[in-house]
Amino acid sequence: MKKKILAALLSAAMVATLLAGCGGGNDAAETTTDAEETTEAEDTTAAEDTADTAEDAGETTADLSGMSFEIVSKGLQHQYWQAVLNGVNSRAEELGVKVNFVGPDNESNIDQQVTQLTNALNSNPTAIGLAALSTESVMKLLQQAKESGIPIIGFDSGVPDAPEGSVLANCSTDNYAAGGIAAENVYAAVADRIAAAEGTVRIGVVAQDNTSESVVNRGLGFIDKFGELAAADGYTVSVTGNDTYINRATCEVSDDAKVIIDVRVPASVTSDLSLADVNALLGEEDILALYGSNEHSANAIISAATNNPIIGTGDDQVIAAGFDSGANQLEAVRNGVLLGSITQAPVAMGETLVDLLVAAAQGETVEDVDTGCQWYTAENMDDPEIAQNLYE
Amino acid sequence: MGDVILTMKGIDKSFPGVHALDHVDLELRKGEVHALMGENGAGKSTLMKVLTGIYHKDSGTITYEGREVEFSNPREAQDAGIVIVHQELNMLGHLTVAQNIFIGREYMKGKLIDDKKMNEEARKLFDQLGIDIDPTETMSRLTVGKQQMCEIAKAISHEAKVIVFDEPSAALTEAEIEELFKIIRDLRNKQMGIIYISHRMDEIKVITDRVTVMRDGGYVGTLITKDCTKDDIINMMVGRVIYEDPKTESAVAKDAPVVLKVEHLNAGRMVKDVSFELRKGEILGFSGLMGAGRTETMRALFGADPKQSGDIYVNGEKIEIRTPQDAVQHGIGYLSEDRKRYGIVVDKSVAENSTMASLENYMKGMFIDKKKENDVAQKYVELLRTKTPGVDQLVVNLSGGNQQKVVIAKWLVRNCDILIFDEPTRGIDVGAKSEIYQLMNELVEEGKSIIMVSSEMTEILRMSDRIVVMCEGRKTGELGIEEATQERIMHAATLRE
């Protein structure tokens, strides 16, 4: 009898997992990957005067020593957050302000983050920096902060859907723009080949999912920019594959197009399924380039490259670009397996965050800031400016 | 009978609150079949567990082959030559016959198991016993009877000198019992000592040489079987005469209305085109060998298993039964052959079990009306003379017979007019058996109708007004009690296509 119950439970679990979409484990995988990414969808409006704000803050050094800031991140353990912390610390030291940087043990520990934010509020800081795990659960605290007159600045993914006026500004990576930068570089590398091709050419986009806004925006940014560049050169473009991407792409599309942008999304976030996606793309005769829109997808391309030497930067090879870093990608970029990859600027994000906090504390008007991203290749990846943002 | 091989003297064993064995004596000779009798709870199993080292005795001596022994576990007893053939079959259904027989002491060829050798040895054992079983067959594919034979073969393969049979015939058909007896006689001729535990009085007379009777953990006495009557033994067990003779004529009026009619019922491979009628106030016996499809017929009728075709009429009205729920709604109650699995919830109280099938009548809003539940349970405890300290007693603590009464109460509370009793007295001791019989008679007198599936010929002949006989899924005979004899029933039960 017990066995039967177990069997029933287990089968129920299996079915439930499958029906639920990607399964519990995959949620975990998603959150981990998200850690490496700066996710922010809504705030794609980049501030025009980033530099000004920073300078303003820098100039008013007169009386900053009394300021103390609390920063609540999504986690401390990940390399990405360490880089943000480095940026925060260096700028804080420069300005002579006190900063306390905390974060929960992992990115699903919402309770812990709420406690940390409560503690931060209770210590009555000059301002608070926040990357919320869940807007819902911090809503009350946001209200409390507003009432106590403590300004809040969002960073990384910020505080999505926060009530009007509770978060003064966000500093985050513009994922859509970042995808565009990848498209520009990939297009430049294959432009001649598109011109030379007699039939259609295919650009493969390997995306981890179609649910995470940051991942989707990186994909859409790439698709739209690539389509725009191709159209400018007089080619027709179409988008195929995953419906989410097809529906949300804004570049002009037509039937029987010369340039096909083919977006693949795995059934669940596992390495084997993403690898199968890459292999499926490589199987298309007209494939010209691949773009993996986060570390997971880029790694899938690199795995495929070990099986299939067709991927590389040579003239007859399929060009590939990635996103974020990690030991695997860094090595692939260095070895010429990947043409290049996009890195966010966590250090700059940390610095900008402190600037915004200071500005907000002084009652200045603050606006959202795109902390930017960089295209890195084998040639430039050792530049200190870029190397500081790369991590293994 | 030869020399004494085993003597247990003054065995005493207490568990917290229970004096399970009170200075019990038992003597076993070589070449003897020695019956150990007593009602359930008399201490037979405990005594055997002390013998084979599962329990440790508080005092007393066990002398085996002239030496005083005390085994600390069944393995030691086994190695010394004392083995037990358990009541519940201890088979490993997924393994082969030979793998079962030699489990725990496989023949090895270096580091690997020598299955070939094991098959050969098993075949030799079966030859020795004169039974035909393929050692490479998977255990679960054998019939219960054959599985029992394998258990015996396993016991013998231990080079046993003393074999204890713990109710070996409980699950066997008459034919299989015959085969079993043949083997037992054979073992007796080989000068083994055999202890035979059984409830069946007929068997005791047929197969055993001496009888030791226990009652309430104490030793009552030992008799030479052929010098005593059944009633002598039963008197020693319970202190009263209860054995009754077969029914001679039907108590049902010829024109009693038909309450249940089943036509051309087909279900799975075990129920083929079965039709029968049940009249008001009738006990309809279902006889047949093990695997004849009787239980399957009842389960299909009750909606517990799916049926392919067939019409069912209750009180002349055609009804649809797809689930047990449908059956219960039409007043049909089913007392399963396997009480513990299907009949009762052992770790619930008598009251809770009593109202299980009709809980909707014992609700006060969203909650169970505990008082009403207790009242009705109490009523049926009294009515059925269920021996329980109270209605809040957990069913697990009741004896088999009283558990069966709780199941009956469940269906009476539900107000079922048609009751299906599937092996109602299996595993129940003689005293309780007689009470169940009496109860069934009272029920039909009140106008209930009963279908009784039973493998015990005496039970069929004693209780039924009419008898349906099945063989291999088909109905092969229908006899009024007036014309029914053992021979006629057996003839129909073996009418193969």
Next chain:
Amino acid sequence: MTDKKKGNAFTDNPLVRAVGLQKIVVLLVLLLMIIFFAAVSKTFRQYPTILGILDGTYYLAFLAMGVTFCLITGGVDLSIGTGMFCYALAGGFLITHKDMPVIVGILVTLLCGLVMGTINGLIVSRGGHAPFLATLCTMMIVRGLGAIITGGASITWPSHSSPNGWTRMLFKLPVDRTMYPVGIIWVILAAILLSIFLNKTRPGRYIIAIGSNKEATRLSGINVANYQMLAYIISGFCTGLAALAYSSAYQSMAPSGGGGIELNAIGAAIIGGTSMSGGSGSIAGTIIGVCFMSVLQSGLPMIDLQANYQQIIIGIVLIVAVYIDVLKNRKLAR
């Protein structure tokens, strides 16, 4: 009374009985599936695709073979998916962050599996916990441990071209820029050894016996707890091997990942005819089930089926497999 319960002519055929009906059917479906994918998708026939499918087969094969032992005892091991990630993270961490020799990393990975398997076995056999719950708990534990060991960072095992890259060559050997899937050798070797162990040695026989009827096994004088524990140790060790295969195929892994993979492995074993209620199962069946799963998973994207449809199909396949198992048990209970 006949000697056996009746079957039909086909299921009573000695060859069919020896191999097992389910295995034959699944193997046939697998072959049909391969033919179908190969016919529809040109990509499916290409060598790199086959390499990719094999990458996904190795680790799943080790996991599924290990968990087969637990399933046969009537238990289950849910910690294998996250466990595989945890052990690979631990071993990889030593190599890449602590500059330990590669062999140390490999041994630590395997040792982690052994230790965790032993812990699972102790909890189940001595602690008397239900395997489902016990291994659900250890699943959480290893998920946490993996993140703690690496400080939350993902780990990338040495690549082919690096001096320490020989670990990856154990599963894929590069000759003239072409990869040879030598991992097949290890999987087949492990399958043969485990199969002999299961069917031809005493511990293997007792593991089956426990799943068939634990009480009867105990009464036969067999130390049930020891052999039950052994099943979990084997599962743990196989998870260690799977961790090596995984790191060889995909090189990098993130902490707290790997959840859900255990269901693929259990699913593969069940497709191969291992019963969830214990007592029956075979390594050969599991291997067939693993091939079935990995071909299906890799093949579906190749026929341009979108993600959501792939999930539905895989879900249906598993439901069918579990249902067949339920049917078999019902038949056995009769």
